Amino acid sequence: MTQKLGTDLHHVVSKDEAAELALFLDDLNEIARETILPYFRTGLSIDDKGDGLGGVRHYDPVTKADKLCEEAVRAKIEEKYPEHGIFGEEHGVKPSQNGLTWVIDPIDGTRAFVTGMPLWGVLIGLYDGRKAVMGTMDQPYTGERFFGGPMGAYIERDGQRRDIKTSTVTDVAQASIYTTHPHMFENNAEKTAYTALAKKCQLERFGGDCYAYAMLAHGLIDIVLESSLQPYDIVALIPIVEAAGGVITTWSGGPAHNAGQVIAAATPQLHKQALSYLKDAAN
Amino acid sequence: MTQKLGTDLHHVVSKDEAAELALFLDDLNEIARETILPYFRTGLSIDDKGDGLGGVRHYDPVTKADKLCEEAVRAKIEEKYPEHGIFGEEHGVKPSQNGLTWVIDPIDGTRAFVTGMPLWGVLIGLYDGRKAVMGTMDQPYTGERFFGGPMGAYIERDGQRRDIKTSTVTDVAQASIYTTHPHMFENNAEKTAYTALAKKCQLERFGGDCYAYAMLAHGLIDIVLESSLQPYDIVALIPIVEAAGGVITTWSGGPAHNAGQVIAAATPQLHKQALSYLKDAAN
Numbered sequence: 001m002t003q004k005l006g007t008d009l010h011h012v013v014s015k016d017e018a019a020e021l022a023l024f025l026d027d028l029n030e031i032a033r034e035t036i037l038p039y040f041r042t043g044l045s046i047d048d049k050g051d052g053l054g055g056v057r058h059y060d061p062v063t064k065a066d067k068l069c070e071e072a073v074r075a076k077i078e079e080k081y082p083e084h085g086i087f088g089e090e091h092g093v094k095p096s097q098n099g100l101t102w103v104i105d106p107i108d109g110t111r112a113f114v115t116g117m118p119l120w121g122v123l124i125g126l127y128d129g130r131k132a133v134m135g136t137m138d139q140p141y142t143g144e145r146f147f148g149g150p151m152g153a154y155i156e157r158d159g160q161r162r163d164i165k166t167s168t169v170t171d172v173a174q175a176s177i178y179t180t181h182p183h184m185f186e187n188n189a190e191k192t193a194y195t196a197l198a199k200k201c202q203l204e205r206f207g208g209d210c211y212a213y214a215m216l217a218h219g220l221i222d223i224v225l226e227s228s229l230q231p232y233d234i235v236a237l238i239p240i241v242e243a244a245g246g247v248i249t250t251w252s253g254g255p256a257h258n259a260g261q262v263i264a265a266a267t268p269q270l271h272k273q274a275l276s277y278l279k280d281a282a283n
Numbered sequence: 284m285t286q287k288l289g290t291d292l293h294h295v296v297s298k299d300e301a302a303e304l305a306l307f308l309d310d311l312n313e314i315a316r317e318t319i320l321p322y323f324r325t326g327l328s329i330d331d332k333g334d335g336l337g338g339v340r341h342y343d344p345v346t347k348a349d350k351l352c353e354e355a356v357r358a359k360i361e362e363k364y365p366e367h368g369i370f371g372e373e374h375g376v377k378p379s380q381n382g383l384t385w386v387i388d389p390i391d392g393t394r395a396f397v398t399g400m401p402l403w404g405v406l407i408g409l410y411d412g413r414k415a416v417m418g419t420m421d422q423p424y425t426g427e428r429f430f431g432g433p434m435g436a437y438i439e440r441d442g443q444r445r446d447i448k449t450s451t452v453t454d455v456a457q458a459s460i461y462t463t464h465p466h467m468f469e470n471n472a473e474k475t476a477y478t479a480l481a482k483k484c485q486l487e488r489f490g491g492d493c494y495a496y497a498m499l500a501h502g503l504i505d506i507v508l509e510s511s512l513q514p515y516d517i518v519a520l521i522p523i524v525e526a527a528g529g530v531i532t533t534w535s536g537g538p539a540h541n542a543g544q545v546i547a548a549a550t551p552q553l554h555k556q557a558l559s560y561l562k563d564a565a566n
Contacts (some may be wrong), residue, residue: 115503176397220398
């Protein structure tokens with residue numbers, strides 16, 4: 001079941017506040033990198049969920065790094081902004097006292113993580129009580145950080161920052177489409193809708209995880225389609241896609257921050273066209 | 284159709300020769316990195332195959348980088364070892380005069396490349412007229428180089444070299460399996476065999492390209508299953524998998540260097556078990 005973000009308080013982030021929060025986001029990402037990297041590709045990091053599989057590359061692995069990272073990031077937020085809310089994958093929800101909530105998935109793409117693929121990412125997003133306003137997708141191993149917010153969308157690596165923008169593709173026949181796994185769709189309606197859309201696309205690939213949204217923002221992928229998402233899977237990615245010029249919503253065209261069925265597209269025209277394939281399956 | 288490697292001459296590589304050739308392989312990889320990296324994620328690199336799609340992320344893209352890289356690598360080989368053969372994806376076959384042939388795929392995983400995913404690799408392998416004896420998978424963007432040959436299997440990054448070895452998984456029920464795309468299988472028999480095996484595995488993922496074999500050698504993936512491969516897709520990866528302790532063959536258990544249907548497994552026991560699922564589809 002999809003958890004919902006609270007919507008009682010609304011905090012409008014000013015320009016000065018945004019600049020301060022973006023710097024803080026960098027601090028959080030540095031903490032996350034340091035915590036997680038020692039566990040990547042070590043083979044020592046898989047937690048056993050008690051299903052008798054002995055922790056050997058569990059189907060839904062929760063790594064020690066996942067938990068430690070979220071703890072470290074939460075502690076830093078609580079120290080600096082005790083009035084802010086926190087919505088994390090591993091350690092649940094702390095309600096916001098001022099409307100701002102940090103939405104955290106310490107390792108999005110745990111299956112990529114445990115199989116050594118550098119497509120997982122640290123997702124940290126900021127929700128203002130109405131919408132996702134700022135977010136980062138950080139890939140500690142490749143050293144890439146994707147940012148989206150009021151100051152634009154960019155990739156930062158090796159101290160160099162470059163603005164990114166989505167592609168100009170407007171027609172599904174020219175589009176590339178990514179989804180994490182063909183089995184991620186919940187029911188036949190979802191599967192049928194996905195297949196109809198993917199068939200029309202020029203290129204279909206699997207396995208992108210959060211990295212696919214970053215590549216969409218970078219102009220290299222045109223559509224990302226997923227289902228069964230939680231807010232912490234997507235809130236950080238919304239500002240990156242939007243600030244890069246893309247459109248990201250639910251399959252019925254609503255705001256994406258409450259997750260579930262999510263579609264991201266490079267242009268409004270492409271988004272509209274893609275939605276028409278999804279309407280029979282949209283919740 | 285699968286092209287075949289020549290098998291007329293056999294050149295046994297001595298220990299001293301192997302050391303020299305491994306250094307030369309590093310030189311070739313440096314040339315490849317320099318040639319390819321400027322084209323990655325630039326959006327300027329897609330060649331139009333003349334199908335009217337205007338080169339917009341072509342379904343089977345051949346990038347300019349692909350061609351330039353193979354030309355540069357071939358030139359270096361012809362300068363240093365004019366008697367060696369060359370078998371490349373882009374510029375065909377130069378017969379060997381002494382039994383040794385360099386087998387090159389300048390960008391394996393072109394679909395990963397054009398969508399920005401760092402899972403493509405430069406594959407350079409050495410075939411001695413009977414078998415693949417040495418090879419590298421280089422990922423220029425992440426700065427990783429995987430080597431396999433008489434001196435072992437290792438990953439090199441940022442000047443640091445670490446030995447790698449396959450996992451100890453012996454049972455498909457504990458195994459993770461990767462294949463590049465569910466549609467890569469040629470016929471129903473292949474598809475049925477793949478599905479039967481994948482269903483028994485603990486974790487199934489798509490989209491690994493050559494990177495999946497490197498992660499298998501690294502002990503993070505247990506089975507990689509593919510079909511319709513060409514020799515240049517696999518020759519470089521065979522010594523990496525084998526030197527790391529894995530087994531790599533065709534689906535019928537024959538040598539993998541002539542490509543077609545290929546399976547790699549972490550252990551001999553796992554390989555034997557996996558083959559039993561494939562026998563009705565094996566050529």
